[in-house]
Structures are given as structure tokens and as C-alpha cells.
Amino acid sequence: MRFIHTADWQLGMTRHFLDGEAQPRFSQARLDAVGTIGQLAVDEGCEFVIASGDVFESNQIDRQVLTRALDAMAATPEVTFYLLPGNHDPLNAASIFRSNTFRERRPPNVVVLEDSVPIQVAEGVELVAAPWMSRRPLQDLVDQACAAAAPSAALRIMVGHGALDSRSPDAMDPALISLQRLEVRIQSGDIHYVALGDRHSTTDEGTTGRVWYSGAPEPTDYREEDTGNVLVVDLEPGQIEVAPRSVGRWxxxxxxxxxxxxxxxxxxxxxxxxxxxxxxxxxxxxxxxxxxxxxxxxxxxxxxxxxxxxxxxxxxxxxxxxxxxxxxxxxxxxxxxxxxxxxxxxxxxxxxxxxxxxxxxxxxxxxxxxxxxxxxx
Known part of the structure; x- marks a missing residue:
């Protein structure tokens, strides 16, 4: 089966160095990228899109940004978008995903990953998600979600957001995602692909070829090394192929x-x-x-x-x-x-x-x- 892995859309983002009409063009480009991703999914024969966190810049974005984002996803009704709340848009009491506008305007092909209960997304394929419920979690949410999921014969895609411990200089951060534990679970066959968000550069992590940051579909900063991409993932029993596709214009x-x-x-x-x-x-x-x-x-x-x-x-x-x-x-x-x-x-x-x-x-x-x-x- 084939799907698209993306993350860090951060719709509604503003940049202090963009003056005049440059900021509206920047904002529109990020919304346009959502439509581009949906059309790419259709063209590539993908069954769904996973957005691994930080779909929105915050839980207090302008209503127009939200409605336009939902409209962009509704433009490809044959593609389901699975949205994970991240650190910018956590699933707390003020969550944008719980707003009246989101509930009233959400098209049928948009699904919020609200908990870690496995979701069947195709025959023999499941998603296990680790949504952020607050801006400062006190545990490895991805490891917690993996541990809570009952064993299954299905191909499992782990959807998470945050920094890997192998990259962070802050070893005491309790929210860091353990790369070693992920690779152990991959080797044992408990999970088969890890779709991560938070790092804006497209990155293949570890040694298995199955732990990836998709990167942001539009760049946001000079320090990002390989950005403006989404990943087209072909996942089958015993094999995987991950191919970056450029969608960014900035x-x-x-x-x-x-x-x-x-x-x-x-x-x-x-x-x-x-x-x-x-x-x-x-x-x-x-x-x-x-x-x-x-x-x-x-x-x-x-x-x-x-x-x-x-x-x-x-x-x-x-x-x-x-x-x-x-x-x-x-x-x-x-x-x-x-x-x-x-x-x-x-x-x-x-x-x-x-x-x-x-x-x-x-x-x-x-x-x-x-x-x-x-x-x-």
C-alpha cells in the first residue's frame, strides 16, 4: 500500500522579517501546499495522508486559515487526511481541533488522531498515534502509545511528534522519543514504519530505514537542511520504500x-x-x-x-x-x-x-x- 507522510504545516505562521504583502503570500503558500499534497496523493495512487503534528501554528489561529485549510483537504475527497495534534496545536481544552468551526466545517475525509487506539486505515494496516494533549508532556508519548497497543498481525504505522533522544542535547527532557526502543519494536515486527514530525528537515533516522521525519512542506528557517518535501511511502510485508517529493515553493x-x-x-x-x-x-x-x-x-x-x-x-x-x-x-x-x-x-x-x-x-x-x-x- 502507498501513503503520504507529511508534518509541520504550521498553518497561520507569521515571520517577523516578512513585510507588506510578503507575509500574506507566505501564508497562502502554506495553504496551497495542503492542496498540492492532496493532489499528489491522487496522482501517486496514495490511500491516505498522515500529517504528523503541528498542522496549525497554534490553537489561536485566525478562523479564515482554518476554514481554508479544511476546504483545501476537502478538494480531494478520495484521500483521507489523518491529523496528529503536536506541540503547536495540542489537544487540550483550547484545541483548534475542538473548536466549533472545526467541528462544523470538518469534511468527512479529515480525521483527527485523538488517542492511541489503533485505527484500521486499510485492510491489514493500522495507525497507532501519539497525540500531544499538552504543550509539555512528561513522558515519551510514542513509547507510551506503542506499549499500550495490543499485539496485532497488521502492518502498523506509528505516528508521533517530537525530538528523538539521539538528536537532543537535553538528555533530561522526559518527552524525548527513544530511537533505540523504536528500533527494537521495528526489529520485533511490532511496528513497521514511524512517521515523525517536529524536525523540519527531511531525515532518515537510525539504521532501519523505517523511522523518518518528513520535514515541512514549506521552509520556515535558514537552518533547515532539506525541507519543502513530503514522503511517498510504499509499505508491504517485509519491505518498504520511502521517496521524498518536493512540494515547497519558497x-x-x-x-x-x-x-x-x-x-x-x-x-x-x-x-x-x-x-x-x-x-x-x-x-x-x-x-x-x-x-x-x-x-x-x-x-x-x-x-x-x-x-x-x-x-x-x-x-x-x-x-x-x-x-x-x-x-x-x-x-x-x-x-x-x-x-x-x-x-x-x-x-x-x-x-x-x-x-x-x-x-x-x-x-x-x-x-x-x-x-x-x-x-x-
Whole structure:
């Protein structure tokens, strides 16, 4: 049998660095991904879709997001969507899954995995789920669900959400999922596939080839290594095949740029210009080097231009060290005298300060002074 494993839709997510109309486009892309997943399931002959937690960004999302999400799943009625509550949308008293809107608008092909009782999803195939009932569980929910399930001859898919103990630096976290216990259960034939959510990068965990994070269908952060995917899983007795399918349209990229000349600025411009689908690209630049005042002005104009084209353009402050050093020719062309000349001299001296923050402020002030004088002339 074949099904789709996905997770971490986080519908209703907002990003602080998305301004103006970029945020609505980002939100719409996440809703569009739901429809894409449903259609992919139809095209691939999948019997159902498993969403392993964090379907929604929180339990307090806008009603419009919820109704549009349900409508997107209803568009493929032949595909059943099994939704697991995760840490963002736990099944507590305020759960979005228990809201009046969800209950009234939920289409027949949407099923919430509310407990760990095995659910038959096809002949000889069962789901065992580990829903989050609160934001801070005090035990390994996946292990607890596995232990509570009575033995069965069916192929069993474990649906869970959270961090594996093999990846977490916090060994004392009681909610960590034990990878070793999962692999023991796989080897004994108690479970046959583990569909996990929480990690946004598509990842094959352990040694069995049967424990997977699907990753998020749309990226959310620069640190995600392989995102924008869902997994198409073929599961049969004694064999399994897991194949990632790309569905995401947005990208998050970090780019280091060493700038000491006009040619370096040319290279940065060429890199930015070559980006595909700029309206869906979020870029963070690390700018290091030394530029003259004129070169810094050119860089500023360049960044302003691409900030208008891209969904977001950020400077990675912690990894940027760009020094602005006016040359003598630039200083002489300013033609300053009196107080303004004295201020420029002070700024040039402060630009060499051992205090990095003070030096950057002085360099920026010098560049601003240069720009103001030139604009006035």
C-alpha cells in the first residue's frame, strides 16, 4: 500500500522579517501546499495522508486559515487526511481541533488522531498515534502509545511528534522519543514504519530505514537542511520504500560575501540576480570586508533594489564585519570646513576604534555624511 507522510504545516505562521504583502503570500503558500499534497496523493495512487503534528501554528489561529485549510483537504475527497495534534496545536481544552468551526466545517475525509487506539486505515494496516494533549508532556508519548497497543498481525504505522533522544542535547527532557526502543519494536515486527514530525528537515533516522521525519512542506528557517518535501511511502510485508517529493515553493538561503572591490559587489549582484522566484526567496547576507564610501553607497543602492524584489533581505549582523574607509580623494571632494570638517576628522578617528560597535557607528555616520553632501550638491 502507498501513503503520504507529511508534518509541520504550521498553518497561520507569521515571520517577523516578512513585510507588506510578503507575509500574506507566505501564508497562502502554506495553504496551497495542503492542496498540492492532496493532489499528489491522487496522482501517486496514495490511500491516505498522515500529517504528523503541528498542522496549525497554534490553537489561536485566525478562523479564515482554518476554514481554508479544511476546504483545501476537502478538494480531494478520495484521500483521507489523518491529523496528529503536536506541540503547536495540542489537544487540550483550547484545541483548534475542538473548536466549533472545526467541528462544523470538518469534511468527512479529515480525521483527527485523538488517542492511541489503533485505527484500521486499510485492510491489514493500522495507525497507532501519539497525540500531544499538552504543550509539555512528561513522558515519551510514542513509547507510551506503542506499549499500550495490543499485539496485532497488521502492518502498523506509528505516528508521533517530537525530538528523538539521539538528536537532543537535553538528555533530561522526559518527552524525548527513544530511537533505540523504536528500533527494537521495528526489529520485533511490532511496528513497521514511524512517521515523525517536529524536525523540519527531511531525515532518515537510525539504521532501519523505517523511522523518518518528513520535514515541512514549506521552509520556515535558514537552518533547515532539506525541507519543502513530503514522503511517498510504499509499505508491504517485509519491505518498504520511502521517496521524498518536493512540494515547497519558497526558499531560505544564507550567503557569505567578502567585499573589498567593485568586482566583489558585481559578484554579489550577479548572485542575487540569478535567484529563481525572487518573490518567494528569503535571503540573509553575511557581509565582510572593507569598502570605500562610494563603494558602500553602491552596495546600499544594490541592497535596496533587491529588498524590493525579494520576499525578505536581511543582513546577518553577528557574522558581518564590513568596514567603510573613505580614501583621501573622497574626503577631498567633500570640501568641508569649520565644524563639519572637525566632525569628519572625529568620525575618521572613531572609525579606527577598538570597540567594534563604535567603529561601525562612525563608519556609517561617515558614509551618511558623504551621501548627504553629494545629494546636496
Amino acid at each position: 526558499c531560505f538561503r544564507q550567503h557569505p560575501s567578502h567585499l573589498t572591490s567593485d568586482a566583489d559587489i558585481d559578484s554579489l549582484e550577479q548572485w542575487l540576480d540569478a535567484l529563481d522566484d525572487k518573490q518567494r526567496a528569503v535571503i540573509k547576507l553575511s557581509l565582510v570586508g572593507s569598502l570605500s564610501l562610494c563603494q558602500k553607497q553602491r552596495l546600499d543602492r544594490l541592497l535596496d533594489h533587491f529588498a524590493d524584489l525579494l520576499a525578505a533581505l536581511e543582513t546577518w549582523e553577528r557574522r558581518s564585519d564590513l568596514v567603510v574607509v573613505p580614501d583621501d580623494a573622497e574626503i577631498s571632494t567633500l570640501g568641508l570646513s569649520g565644524f563639519a570638517s572637525d566632525a569628519l576628522g572625529d568620525l575618521r578617528e572613531l572609525a579606527q576604534s577598538p570597540d567594534p560597535a563604535e567603529a561601525v557607528r562612525a563608519q556609517n555616520a561617515t558614509a551618511l555624511l558623504h551621501r548627504l553632501v553629494n545629494s546636496a550638491s
